[in-house]
Amino acid sequence: MTLHETAQHSKKASIYLASKDENSKNSALETIAQQLDSRREEIKAANSTDIQRSKSENLAQPLLKRLLFDDNKIDQTIAGIKDLVTLKDPVGKTLLSTELDTGLELYKISCPIGVIGVIFESRPDALVQIATLCLKSGNALLLKGGSEAMETNRILADIIYNASLEASMPEGWLYLLETRSEVKEMLSLDDSIDLIIPRGSNEFVKYIMDNSNIPVLGHADGICHLYIDKEADTEMAVNLTIDSKVQSVAVCNALETLLVHEDIAEIFLPAVRKRLDESGVKITGCDKTARIIECEAADDNTWKNEYLDYKLSIKVVSSLEEAVDHINCYGSGHTDSIVTNNGHAAGIFMDLVDSGNVFWNASTRFSDGFVYGFGAEVGISTNKIHARGPVGLEGLLIYKYKLIGRGHVRADYTGGSKRYTHNPINKPYPHND
């Protein structure tokens, strides 16, 4: 099969997967969990092959760590699937119901998007997570994993697909793509793929966004800001800076630029400098910062840096408005936080900063689907349409309108003999007649 034929097959499967009920989808998830458990020796053997090969190819240590899929990871993955089973079926919910006229009833019903293309790097657990999220939400899936995890991905996809077919899910709902050239081709299949979710580096996500007409859900940059207002509590401000910057440095919601109001800079900067030094964080600062603490000199590109490292940009600003303007100009719309005791200033900041996550007196590190209580996470989106911020299952859904009549024709309403009533019905869609 060509990739286009594969995608057409996925599209067809998606139609039947969309109409599967909650029980059969949950039973498929349970079968998958069982088989991951019973076939764990095969999984570990495949993973061991990937790790040996990657070591011989000198894969970097952090990537090797992400590649590891041992008993502990298998247990976590199975626990994740069991959690997913307990979540309510997001498909088939009645979002609106209106009587347009006697016997003419309109229902807005949640449904899957269709075919999702997911391209991810390294971590094999992402494969299981994404595939089971798609199954629960009734979406067909074209998956492309990193080549370093090839053997692990292959056995995991095999287990998931076969277990789901045993539990009567439709043939063709899941395909694992294995070559790089297929990714490029996938980006052009806008007649069969409805949404692409890339999980990987900035450059990788930007490439996808720039080279496809298919909608992309996700984020490229995570240039997050913390603004220390003139009315901030200094100790809190220092603690939030440290947590936002170093609690985990290589993640998208880690702090990259600290903005400091000039009225508090002389007290705050030396205090935060001390703690940043202790954590080994190097500072690049504006002229005003450099007058107060020792640092590298900032240039025009400083404010566009996403370090993902023990490095921090610091800028002194003269007002809340300057902080907001800076963030809206240089930020990536991901996560930005203000530290202040002034609720009015916090309100302005959270209204005017145009980001998916805007915080008051909290670490930027809190923007996360699990932290927010969404359970399963599709990813974090900096899109301005469909889904923004941490995206749970609902990011994989859309809706359709179902209208039930008794032979109603529109001519009766334009001629004036009948009028729309538009009465709310307040009852769910009558499934299976």
Place this chain on the structure above:
Amino acid sequence: MTLHETAQHSKKASIYLASKDENSKNSALETIAQQLDSRREEIKAANSTDIQRSKSENLAQPLLKRLLFDDNKIDQTIAGIKDLVTLKDPVGKTLLSTELDTGLELYKISCPIGVIGVIFESRPDALVQIATLCLKSGNALLLKGGSEAMETNRILADIIYNASLEASMPEGWLYLLETRSEVKEMLSLDDSIDLIIPRGSNEFVKYIMDNSNIPVLGHADGICHLYIDKEADTEMAVNLTIDSKVQSVAVCNALETLLVHEDIAEIFLPAVRKRLDESGVKITGCDKTARIIECEAADDNTWKNEYLDYKLSIKVVSSLEEAVDHINCYGSGHTDSIVTNNGHAAGIFMDLVDSGNVFWNASTRFSDGFVYGFGAEVGISTNKIHARGPVGLEGLLIYKYKLIGRGHVRADYTGGSKRYTHNPINKPYPHND
């Protein structure tokens, strides 16, 4: 200003427009309505110039009719704005609220998308409708209208913009673009325009979709189907065919392909043929159709036709499944309807047909924002993400997460000293502290 500078200016304005409260936006809408009323002579004079010029340029009669902006249209437009004032402010709604831990509260709040680019043809009333919808939903707007309506668009944009500034809306929230080259440039401004809404012909919408990385909301084709099931009531089926096809032929939800179950074809086809003849509808049919009624012979391209004319494609199918497959293969995901007395068949049809609007015993002509009771309409979308089917004000909205803490750091939750509570709060976001 270059167009890029203009768009950057819009982006800045959008930040301030997003934070305007319900009263000030409604007061701006009322001022606009008043000034459209008091400056109607200027509007009519400008429109008369456009009509004279268009006549001399031999603009087609239907387009001339759409161009007309007389007292009647002005009155309708003003009434539309007054209706919009009565709609609840869609911005600032609390969509979710969760206590993550004591003193750490998460709110999901509806907000405008940002900067909308709208490109439309002909009708000047569309300009007023779109601009006031954007204002109500707090979105900045870059508008490009058809050149045939240049003078009318100019005076309308001038009235709307100046009236809104009098009512303290931010400078730069509305720009009217006037040259064709600006459209092309607009499509590349993905750093400042968040969503494009094109209103015009198929080719025009397809061009926009294929030439921009900015998300596009709308529809190109409207290839709508009516499927006459074997258990259909023949009289109802004939009436629904006629209404779907001829009640208005040049609209996106008009019928283009009729699918007929073979068990009912010999009774139904002669009956519908008679009524289609009376309405002057020409038929192109498959072999099986041609054996029962006289018609043009269909070829491979027949099922892809969006006639927008007194023409209809007819195909005889041997099952409900074949009808569904045909629609999912050739349809445009717009509006498709089944005629049957069998509720189970109707349920399958509405579940499996992958379209924004799926109907049972109702004319395809009902898919419309006003008919659905949405009041104002942004357009009809065949997208699979964000907004589908007739789109009201909510299509111009997204959300942001606001998190309020007291200096909470994430390290406390990964170290194990604290745990997330994830308790629902069930209260709205505490606006203005």
